[in-house]
Amino acid sequence: MQIEAVDLFCGVGGLTAGLIKSGIKVKAGYDIANECQFAYEHNNNATFVHKDVAEVSALEVSSWYSKDSIKLLAGCAPCQPFSTYNQGKDTTKDKKWPLLYHFSRLIKEVKPELVTMENVPEVIRHKVYQDFIDELKSLGYEVFSKEVVCVQYGIPQTRKRHVVLASKIGNIELIPPTHDVAVTVKDVIGKLEKLRAGEKSTNDALHASANLSVINLERIRHSKPGGTWRDWPEELRADCHKKESGRSYPSVYGRMEWDKPAPTMTTLCYGFGNGRFGHPEQDRGISLREAALFQTFPENYQFTETPKKISFRGVGRMIGNAVPVRLGEVIGLSFKSL
Structure with missing residues (x-):
């Protein structure tokens, strides 16, 4: 039945x-x-x-x-x-x-x-x-x-x-x-087209990464896979990290590691400063497509009717909230x- x-x-x-x-x-x-x-x-x-x-x-x-x-x-x-x-x-x-x-x-x-x-x-x-x-x-x-x-x-x-x-x-x-054995970051996104921060793939509109400010671009360049903001030079550290309350958030502004699973996807998973959402080697946050793949959506899953007008916040919320x-x-x- x-x-x-x-x-x-x-x-x-x-x-x-x-x-x-x-x-x-x-x-x-x-x-x-x-x-x-x-x-x-x-x-x-x-x-x-x-x-x-x-x-x-x-x-x-x-x-x-x-x-x-x-x-x-x-x-x-x-x-x-x-x-x-x-x-x-x-x-x-x-x-x-x-x-x-x-x-x-x-x-x-x-x-x-x-x-x-x-x-x-x-x-x-x-x-x-x-x-x-x-x-x-x-x-x-x-x-x-x-x-x-x-x-x-x-x-x-x-x-x-x-x-x-x-x-x-x-x-x-x-x-x-x-x-x-865990499925790793490399297993999932290792072969995807390389992107720079703020760039979008010509083959897949969802494979797009958010822009990074000048200081955040410098921060990610000093970030190590699996590392923390403590790896940065002192002048790049945010004021909140210097406070005692900020020391308990080591994964913020972190890069993923190729040979480990990704962190939990959230509604803000496209943002480098929102968790360990930095790409393992490219100087950018993960793309929306990469976030969707970590959520095990099929590669061809479409989230908007007009892919050229994708909102990072809107689609990020859809992906992060999904089962x-x-x-x-x-x-x-x-x-x-x-």
Whole structure:
């Protein structure tokens, strides 16, 4: 029997693309960010619905599934309220905070046979997460939850994510790790066209790197793969690095290493000053295409309808917010093994 999915908080389709790759048919994705519609529909042959999940009804979601299908409801709610970047801040007023409760409401009303949720590992510290798990169990689901080390599944990032799988048709767990050896930066981007800072490939508009200021260009020239800003001459160091509070951020303005996985991709991963996002040997930050490849998007995945007018901030947000495609595939394969 065919598993069919509806993807809540779908973004540009990272999870959807992975589920499709595993053999699951994804019928629709919901997201409040309408700028994701082109990428979602163009690459995945699924319908994008521009709508706040808080306003989505169970009747609407249920209408997407075929009568004889196994229903999968997937939801990777925005992780910002749960992120380590927000620890210590009052996030209780964040509008994204209740989204897991809306997801839980739809599960209760739609009654899918299968459910998956993915988020940052810190989500487990919050009451909304425990309420979500308790609700699944009270509805009769077998529940599996685990912190996933992405490199163990061939994702070339040091990324860790918390994954929940729930089933009403048998015991469910994530498939065992598939990679003993990490996929490296060189494996992923080693053969891509060389670029200078601010340059764009003539063959791929997404293979474009952001401009660097004169001082940042000088800084990256003094940066070593795997090194820190401490490798720079004193006159190049930022004022914030000289303060005691700045000493705990050694990876900012860092270069990646060829023989190791990339760091976790963020919404600002195209910026040299935003983390260890410097190219291992070229004097620039990674390109948007390189960031997408680290997120395991296919090489031909298109993010905008007009590639010549790409916004680094806009596309960077799409890529950084996405579920890695390979993780979506692993989740799908886990359900397919039932």
